[in-house]
Amino acid sequence: MTEHHVINPLSTGVDYPTLAARFRPIFQRIAEGAVEREHSRTLPYEPIQWLKQAGFGAVRVPVAYGGGGASLPQLFELLIELAAADSNVPQALRGHFAFAEDRLNAPPGAGRERWFKRFVDGDIVGCAWTEIGNVAIGDVVTQVSPDGGQWKLNGEKFYSTGSLFSDWIDVYAQRSDTGGNVIAATRTRQPGVVQRDDWDGFGQRTTGSGTARFTDAEVEAENVIDFATRFQYQTAFYQLVLLASLAGIGRAALNDVAHQVRNRTRIYSHGNAAHVSQDAQIQQVVGEVAALVYAAEASALKAAVPAQRAYLARFGGDDVAEREANVAAEIESATAQVVVSALIQQATTELFNALGASDVRQGKALDRHWRNARTVSSHNPVIYKARIVGDWVINGAQPPFVWQIGNGPGKG
Template identity: 30%
Template sequence: MPSSDPFVIGSGLPVPPPVWPRTMPTVRIESDIQAIQIAQDFAHHLKQNAAERERSARFPLDELNRYSASGLWGITVPRAYGGAGVSYATLGTVVQTIAAADGALAQIAQNHWAAVAVIASCGTPEQQKELFSLILDGKRCGNAFSERGNKKLTDLSTHLVPQGDHVLINGKKYYCTGALAADLVPIVAVDKDGVAWLAIADRDTDGLTVLNDWSAFGQRQTGSGTVLLDNVKVPLTRVLPAWKAYIPESPRPDSAISQFIQAAIDGGIAQGALEETVFFVKNRTRPWIDSNQDNAHEDPYTRHILGGLFARLSACRALLDVAGKKIDAALTHPTPETVASAQVSVAEAKIFTTELAIDATNRLFELAGTASTDTRYNFDRYWRNARTHTLHDPIRWKYAIVGNYYLNGTAPPLHAWS
């Protein structure tokens, strides 16, 4: 029987916008070190009830409020506007840390940080001042980007039409991670010439409806539902020329930033699964009969497999760190060469984090044994989350991009999925 509670996952009901101001004040983070420490503390809190929360049928609004109040959502706001302006290597560490505890919560913030990057790269000083101030005060950005039914991902049917001091937007968006509980909803829409703009609407704008209809088997608590746009009015002061980041002669690393955060989420999910594997093998798993060992953690084959997985996890972290530094370099000196280098480094990291996330979440059961499949542990959430999230963009194309870059000197394509 359908639920009458809009916050029940998959209810299909419209969700009211969040109440503002929220009861918890937002922390102003001032440094990279502080950001990492707060992320570690929050991840520890998340892990205490992650399995029960993921099993729950309700959207994790309380945890989300605590997450955004931590100040982590504002750490990439430039120092000139009052933010910490942390490096992207630091952001990667923060994202991995949160995702190791809860992959869904980590993903909810992904599009927020991507929106901050667009504001920084394409916004006017006046737009940056207004929007960054709202973000530092604790306002959350959601996402209204993707569509269904179009021949290509980049073919958008959501249109904006100028009307005096504002634009009117009509369309329908899917996979709108974060929009359900957002304060601001960045909408990608095209003008009459097919040029893409980012219009940042208030969540409570008339005609903007968010449906809680996400029904995937993984990342269930991301609330990645549908956004309906019926003559949504957005002031021109909130409309940003997102297309400017993708000019071949003067690109910005916006796409690399979006992909980088996706890769860090996958790396974090892998880390969380490996931590569960170690704990279970050491405390619950029985040694295999032919091992002639008293404890499962003494099994030489188990040690061999886990050694390989942890070595790959270290490689993922290193690749993400390199990719974060390449993004920082491209932001400091944006050229076709620095942006392409950042994209390729992110693609390399994405390959490794995707493959490790799927392998590590599968090996958890192989190494921990039959007891680990008991539903009370809810370990399958790691595999379900990894398998669902890694579908965001196929790594078979990442291999091709990397190979073409080194073999033929061909820069990756300039779009949000590369």
């Protein structure tokens, strides 16, 4: 009998400087327009188009399929660089990279290869999971129903991050026939999909995180995916994107405060030097901000390592090793969340101690760093993550890999 071996190339990493060099000129272009987009609340359609054309959405696709072959730590290092240019952009791409990661974890086959080709061709996937309003926790109002050889999707989502810029939307829905939870990957450009830019948060204002409404939107049968097959380290993955965004916000804040201090000519009579850049106390403040940012970035990148192990273990044939890697991915991303959120909020506040009253003027938009950091930190409540980590350290309690939000039963 002839043994059949499935060819399954994985993304184990490439030379990072070479990989990053492809995108750094684009990151620079994105950075040049970041403040103006903030002032005018201009959505980053152009920056995301530049990234699509450069193949950024396919950096995790294996090289054998035309992608970048990046490891997960390399992806998140790239996202830190991108977030330093404009932290709205990596968050807008959060749903895309999560869906792409799920396809990387799918069994080898024609369906997976079709998605790889779409990513390589530049297709971007948005995200629409959360329902607001009178929805009880655990309930899914959005329904996908069989309709001949296809399916029809009906419902409404909010926090549809990145969907305004996307070619597809990763929609969390319930099958009308079985009640099973699924992902319905839906083409964006069709009459049954209506999107609104109605996200009104005080930070991360241009992530495209508004409403998506689906009315008999068509879904191809092969793109109705059983949620039970979703990659196990997904919660950790989503958190790692936010950690990269926070670290990038810190980098941007550090760059801005150094630039402002370097070029400031006004001094205080009770200061310590004839030029602010030579004032020892100012140097200390900037050095402390730099240390906060350094610690945050190091934590974010270290937390990405077990996620890569979980990805590799998915195809390793060792269930115990895979389970351990998934637990480590969740625990380490949660542990990093606890500290990185605090570090970057502190850094984006402390930077003003090195500046003057003129630096709080709206034209400089330096407050956006704190507003963005606070907004990113408000995802996935950090107090619950700290408790989960503590329960693991004390009792070895396995962390939840999937959690939900919705209305509770109310006070008794």
